[in-house]
Amino acid sequence: MKDLKDSKIALIGLGYVGLPLAVEFAKKFPTVGFDINKSRVEELTKGFDRTLEVSDEDLQSVILKSSEEFNGSSKGLLCSDSIADISDCNIYIVTVPTPTDEHNRPVLTPLTKSSETVAKVLSKGDVVIYESTVYPGVTEDHCVPILERDSALKYNEDFFVGYSPERINPGDKNHTVTKILKVTSGSTPEVADYVDNLYKSIITAGTFKASGLKVAEAAKVIENSQRDINIAFVNELAKIFNLMNIDTHEVLEAAGTKWNFLPFKPGLVGGHCIGVDPYYLAQKAQEVGYHPEIILAGRRLNDSMGQYVASQVVKLMIQNELKVLGAKILMLGITFKEDCPDIRNTRAIDIYRELRTYDIQVDVYDPWADPAEVKEEYGINLISEISGEYEACVLAVAHKQYLELDLKSIIGKNSLIYDVKGVLPKESVNARL
Numbered sequence: 001m002k003d004l005k006d007s008k009i010a011l012i013g014l015g016y017v018g019l020p021l022a023v024e025f026a027k028k029f030p031t032v033g034f035d036i037n038k039s040r041v042e043e044l045t046k047g048f049d050r051t052l053e054v055s056d057e058d059l060q061s062v063i064l065k066s067s068e069e070f071n072g073s074s075k076g077l078l079c080s081d082s083i084a085d086i087s088d089c090n091i092y093i094v095t096v097p098t099p100t101d102e103h104n105r106p107v108l109t110p111l112t113k114s115s116e117t118v119a120k121v122l123s124k125g126d127v128v129i130y131e132s133t134v135y136p137g138v139t140e141d142h143c144v145p146i147l148e149r150d151s152a153l154k155y156n157e158d159f160f161v162g163y164s165p166e167r168i169n170p171g172d173k174n175h176t177v178t179k180i181l182k183v184t185s186g187s188t189p190e191v192a193d194y195v196d197n198l199y200k201s202i203i204t205a206g207t208f209k210a211s212g213l214k215v216a217e218a219a220k221v222i223e224n225s226q227r228d229i230n231i232a233f234v235n236e237l238a239k240i241f242n243l244m245n246i247d248t249h250e251v252l253e254a255a256g257t258k259w260n261f262l263p264f265k266p267g268l269v270g271g272h273c274i275g276v277d278p279y280y281l282a283q284k285a286q287e288v289g290y291h292p293e294i295i296l297a298g299r300r301l302n303d304s305m306g307q308y309v310a311s312q313v314v315k316l317m318i319q320n321e322l323k324v325l326g327a328k329i330l331m332l333g334i335t336f337k338e339d340c341p342d343i344r345n346t347r348a349i350d351i352y353r354e355l356r357t358y359d360i361q362v363d364v365y366d367p368w369a370d371p372a373e374v375k376e377e378y379g380i381n382l383i384s385e386i387s388g389e390y391e392a393c394v395l396a397v398a399h400k401q402y403l404e405l406d407l408k409s410i411i412g413k414n415s416l417i418y419d420v421k422g423v424l425p426k427e428s429v430n431a432r433l
Helices: 018-026 038-045 056-062 067-071 109-121 138-151 189-200 213-243 248-255 277-287 293-303 305-319 348-356 371-378 407-411
Strands: 009-012 030-034 076-080 091-094 127-130 160-163 182-184 207-209 328-332 361-365 392-395 416-419
Touching: 009 018, 009 109, 018 030, 018 056, 018 076, 038 076, 056 076, 067 076, 091 109, 109 127, 109 138, 127 138, 127 189, 138 160, 138 213, 160 189, 160 213, 182 189, 182 213, 189 207, 213 248, 213 277, 213 293, 213 305, 277 293, 293 305, 305 348, 305 392, 305 416, 328 348, 348 361
Parallel strands: 009 030, 009 091, 030 076, 091 127, 127 160, 182 207, 328 361, 328 392, 392 416
Antiparallel strands: none
16 A cells, blocks of 8 residues: 555545545645536536535635646645546545435445446555445445456455545534544554544544444444434324324423433434435345334334425314415425535425325425526426415425524415424414424
8 A cells, every 4th residue: 555645535426525525635635536427527626516515715725727737736636527537546535425216225326336437447555445325244245346346456455445434414514524533444454544544634523443344334324323213203202292282392392401311303304314324224134134123113204204294284274274275385495404505315395295286386495405406306496586475384494594584474474384393483383393
C-alpha cells in the first residue's frame, strides 16, 4: 500500500454522502470525485451543490477545473465522469446508494456497477473502501469477487478492502461529516490501521476501529433499524391514543420527564436510510433461516402511516360536514424531512396518493423541493405559491417557512388543519398525529 501522504483518493458517487467526504479529503489530498451523472459533474465543477450539503464557498475553495490543474496539485477536488481521471488513484471510496425494489428487496446494482468501474483501474497495493449501507457480508461476498474477476488481482494479496459506514444526516448543519464519529474496518489488521488513519486525518470527532468488515456492516444497518423500531412504537401509540381522544404529544411530553425515556415522536419514516436499511437486515436474516418479526412489524407499521394520516383527514372532513369528493386540500411538504431538498423515498407521497383515491385535488407546496425533480419522480406539479381556499391543509413536513405562515388567513378560516409533525401551536390546528 502506498504511504498515506502520497495517496490520491477517488470518491465514487457524488451525492449526499460522497460530495461532503470528497470536499474534506480534497483539503488534504489530491481527490477525484467520480459520478456517472454528467450534469451533476458540470454543476459541481462550477461550484454549486444542489443538495445543499456543501456550501458554494466550501466547494469553490477546493474545486479544480481540469485534469491538468489536478495533475499539478498536491490537493484539491476534480469532479469527473471519465474513468481515466481515477486511473492513477490508489484509494477508492464507494459511496453509491443502496435502495430497495418495489417488493422491498435490496438492490445491489449501483454497488455492482461501481465495483466493476473500480476494478477496471485497480492496481497492486490499492485499497477499496465501501461506505454504502449493506447487510453483513456484502463487501466480501458480493463486491470483492467482482473486484477480483474484473481486475485479475487477488484479494488481500494484490489489493485490499475496507468498510466505513456513512453516517450523514441530510440537511443537518450541526452533525456534518467531520463531526460524526467514524466506524472503520479493514480486510487485514494492517489495512484496518491504514483505513482508520486515513479517516482520522479529516474526522475531528474521532474514529472507532471495528474488529472486522462484517461487524462494521452490521453496526451500520442496526443503527437505522433501531430508530425505525422506536418510531414505529410511538406511531402505534398515536393510533391507540387517537382512538382514546388523548393527545399523543402531551403524553410523550409527560413521559419524557423520566430521565431514561427515549424522546421519539410519531411521524412519517422515509429517506434513503431509516426507511430502507431494515429491509437489508431482514433480507440477510431470512437468508440464514430466521424470520425477523420485530424489524418487519416496525417497517409495516411505519409504511402505513401515510395512508393513516390521509384517512384521518378525510374522517375529520366528514365530521365537520365538508365535502370530500372534489374537495381541494393543500399539502405542505414533499421532501422526506424538514429543511432539506432530498425527496428520495419520501413517505409524504403516501398521503398525497391516498387522498387522490377520494377524488380530492391535492396541491403540494414545497419551497425546498426541486419542481423538475418532483415532476420526474412522482408526476406532481408543485405550486409556486399558495392561493385560493381549501377544505383542508395537511402539514406533512416541518419546513421552517411553514412555521411562519398564518395558515387560516391564507387557506380560509373554515379550513381544517392537520399537523403531521406536531410543530404548530395546538390551538391553531384541528388535529395532529
